[in-house]
Amino acid sequence: MKQNIRVWDLPIRLFHWLLVLCIITSFVTVKIGGNAMELHAFSGYCILTLVIFRVCWGVIGSYHARFINFVPSPQRLLQYLVGKAPGGLGHNPLGALSVLALLTTVGVQAITGLFTSDDISFEGPFAKYVSSGTVEFLTSIHYFNEKILIAVIALHLCAIFYYQKFKGEDLIKPMLIGDKEIDPSDEANCLPTNLGRASKDGGFQRGYALLLLSLIAVLVAYFVKR
Numbered sequence: 001m002k003q004n005i006r007v008w009d010l011p012i013r014l015f016h017w018l019l020v021l022c023i024i025t026s027f028v029t030v031k032i033g034g035n036a037m038e039l040h041a042f043s044g045y046c047i048l049t050l051v052i053f054r055v056c057w058g059v060i061g062s063y064h065a066r067f068i069n070f071v072p073s074p075q076r077l078l079q080y081l082v083g084k085a086p087g088g089l090g091h092n093p094l095g096a097l098s099v100l101a102l103l104t105t106v107g108v109q110a111i112t113g114l115f116t117s118d119d120i121s122f123e124g125p126f127a128k129y130v131s132s133g134t135v136e137f138l139t140s141i142h143y144f145n146e147k148i149l150i151a152v153i154a155l156h157l158c159a160i161f162y163y164q165k166f167k168g169e170d171l172i173k174p175m176l177i178g179d180k181e182i183d184p185s186d187e188a189n190c191l192p193t194n195l196g197r198a199s200k201d202g203g204f205q206r207g208y209a210l211l212l213l214s215l216i217a218v219l220v221a222y223f224v225k226r
Contacts, residue, residue, distance in 0.1 A: 041113070
């Protein structure tokens with residue numbers, strides 16, 4: 001008999017889809033340029049807020065959202081790659097590395113964006129606090145990291161397609177509804193400790209996440225508007 005387990009809580013799901021929306025907005029607005037750069041900057045602040053929230057939620061959030069519960073040790077990663085270790089309910093070891101890569105590249109993009117300048121009409125809110133040489137250096141990182149971010153996103157999308165097409169595992173549906181359907185025949189592919197650990201997703205958990213996100217948003221807004 002199949003069972004449904006709450007893997008992704010509402011805060012994680014909203015984080016994921018809001019991040020997707022903000023990244024798309026950032027890519028579109030930077031290509032348009034001009035007045036759209038104001039929206040580009042706002043989107044960047046939102047991304048920074050979301051990334052900080054995800055890092056915090058990865059420490060104090062629900063079970064499957066915590067880094068300690070899905071980031072693999074080198075030994076477990078190797079065992080998974082040779083087929084000697086199960087993947088897990090949430091992120092498998094390769095998926096965990098993908099998450100870390102995305103958070104890192106998106107975080108670098110958001111942070112360096114605070115110091116960028118196009119020498120025409122746009123200047124990041126922190127550019128005035130550093131030397132022109134530092135602004136030039138961080139701006140170059142911002143432009144170069146965009147290519148890395150595109151590659152990481154492309155790899156992420158390819159992995160989703162691969163698991164859907166060749167392994168019959170839908171990674172999108174659980175990120176929409178939160179639950180993952182486990183067939184008894186699939187239990188061997190999950191860590192035994194994960195099968196009995198659903199992520200908490202009640203009113204208290206969601207309210208706590210909203211409070212945390214709001215606090216981070218206020219702090220980010222305070223510092224970028226100084």
